[in-house]
Amino acid sequence: QKEVEQDPGPLSVPEGAIVSLxxxxxxxxxxxxxxxxxxxxxxxxxxxxxxxxxxxxxxxxTAQVDKSSKYISLFIRDSQPSDSATYLCAMEGYNxxxxxxxxxxxxxxxx
Amino acid sequence: ExxxxxxxxxxxxxxxxxxILRCVPISNxxxxxWYRQILGQKxxxxxxxxxxxxxxxxxxxxxxxxxxxxxxxxxxxxxRSTKLEDSAMYFCASRTGQGSYxxxxxxxxxxxxx
Numbered sequence: 001q002k003e004v005e006q007d008p009g010p011l012s013v014p015e016g017a018i019v020s021l022x023x024x025x026x027x028x029x030x031x032x033x034x035x036x037x038x039x040x041x042x043x044x045x046x047x048x049x050x051x052x053x054x055x056x057x058x059x060x061x062t063a064q065v066d067k068s069s070k071y072i073s074l075f076i077r078d079s080q081p082s083d084s085a086t087y088l089c090a091m092e093g094y095n096x097x098x099x100x101x102x103x104x105x106x107x108x109x110x111x
Numbered sequence: 112e113x114x115x116x117x118x119x120x121x122x123x124x125x126x127x128x129x130x131i132l133r134c135v136p137i138s139n140x141x142x143x144x145w146y147r148q149i150l151g152q153k154x155x156x157x158x159x160x161x162x163x164x165x166x167x168x169x170x171x172x173x174x175x176x177x178x179x180x181x182x183x184x185x186x187x188x189x190x191r192s193t194k195l196e197d198s199a200m201y202f203c204a205s206r207t208g209q210g211s212y213x214x215x216x217x218x219x220x221x222x223x224x225x
Contacts, residue, residue, distance in 0.1 A: 032212050043115075043202050043216030044154060051212075088154060092212075097142070097167040099214065101154040 003027055006089055006102030015111050019076040023089035023102045026070065030091040030100075033065050035074045038086045038104065047087075048074065079109045113137045115217035117203050123223045127192050132220045134186045134203030143186045144204040144214060145178065147171070154202065160186065193224045 006023045013019055021035075032051055036044035048063040050056045050072075056063045062075040072091075076083055089102040116135045124130050136143050145157040159166040160178055177189045186205075190197055200221050204214040 034212070041200075041219070041221075043204075043218050045216070046213050049212055090154075095167070097159040097161075098156050098169065099144075100156060101146075103153040 004089065004091060004100050004102045007105055008103045010106040010108060012108045012110060013079055015079060015081060015109055017079050017109070019074075019079050019083070019107060019109075021074040021076075021087050021089070021105050021107070023072050024070055025072075025091060025100075027091075027093075027100075028067075028070070029093040031094055032092050033063070033072050034090040034099070035061075035063055036088040036090055036101075038088055040086075044088055044090075044101075079107075081109050081111050084108045115203055115205055115215050117201075117217040117220050119220060120218070121221045121223070123225065124193055126195060126224055130190050130193055130222065132188045132190075132201050132203075132222070134188070134217055135184050136186055136203065136205030137215055138184070139207060140205035140215075141208045142166075142206045142214075143178075143180070144206075145188045146202045146204065146216075147199040148202065148219075149196075149199040157188070190222075193222075195224050198222055198224045 004025045035048045038044045050065045053065050053067040060077045064073040086104040086106045088104045092099040118133045143160045148154045156169050158168045158172045175191045179187050200219040202219045203217045206214045
């Protein structure tokens, strides 16, 4: 079983749709959960983070962590064409020194 | 706004040659990282570096790899004898200190081994 699993997509939605992106993981030591956005041939850019279980909202983005199920989600409301990118989940343990990424989901939002 | 910079943006080298990839982390950051991303695959952790020594390294980071902070600003990744499978994007990242989770990534160096 892979340490972090993420459906690579691609995922295509119409503008204005709600997007749901998900990852599962196997390592119960993970405590910090991040979502990064990566545009083509660019470095990852941090979008959201959560510590342990719970929800966090930032504008159109909501991150959810369910540690009991080892499942994390990112929701994007009112999606825009500019949201088209690859979304990477990432997680690490208490030491913050060996972050593990999912494969990334490629999202296209069509006008 | 401060940012992580990396040079060169693209490096082409022949198999067996040594390469050095360079990064300038954000100036007040204390923790430094290298990641790689083979085309079409996920971002993979290579190594973390703090207080002039390696904190963690992955199974990918074998004896062919080394890191160094030769001065107060640069952070380098050296691959001693490149292999075809080393072709990838290499990202440098940095963060401020303990308790700060946010890593800032550079734009990457595309390494092509022929």
